[in-house]
Amino acid sequence: MGARKSKGAPAVSNAAPPDPKHAAAHQATIEVRRDGGCVCATVSDDGAGFDPAVVAGSRSGHLGLDGMRTRAERFGGQVEIDSAPGSGTRLRVRMPVHGHEAGNVAREVAES
Numbered sequence: 001m002g003a004r005k006s007k008g009a010p011a012v013s014n015a016a017p018p019d020p021k022h023a024a025a026h027q028a029t030i031e032v033r034r035d036g037g038c039v040c041a042t043v044s045d046d047g048a049g050f051d052p053a054v055v056a057g058s059r060s061g062h063l064g065l066d067g068m069r070t071r072a073e074r075f076g077g078q079v080e081i082d083s084a085p086g087s088g089t090r091l092r093v094r095m096p097v098h099g100h101e102a103g104n105v106a107r108e109v110a111e112s
Contacts, residue, residue, distance in 0.1 A: 023047030023089065034097075038077075041093045049087040068093070 025047030032041045055065060068091075069079045077095035 025088070035094075037096055037098065039095050039097050042090060044088065044090040046088045049083045049085050049089050051085060052081045052083055 023045050025045035028043065028045040028047075030041065030043050032039065034040075065079075065081065071077075072079045072093055072095060075095060077093060080092040080094075081089065082092075083089035
């Protein structure tokens with residue numbers, strides 16, 4: 001039997017690292033921590049930023065953000081995006097996990 005991937009790792013690993021072509025970032029940080037029964041991941045950059053309202057209204061070229069949100073929500077998680085033009089971006093993913101799965105998510109993200 002192969003190794004079982006956790007449900008939270010794809011939503012987190014798809015957010016990191018930010019795409020330099022889109023972000024124009026010089027620096028990015030990734031933080032993964034456990035908070036009670038959840039794993040929380042935050043990906044931040046100092047790049048160009050964008051207006052989340054414009055991206056939410058656009059159906060072309062931003063399927064990565066929609067896909068992250070869809071996958072997280074499918075498993076009871078949440079995705080929050082804080083960004084503004086010229087101000088960088090902070091993306092937070094919060095996923096409920098049980099027992100040893102929290103460690104698996106953090107390890108899978110690190111290996112991605």
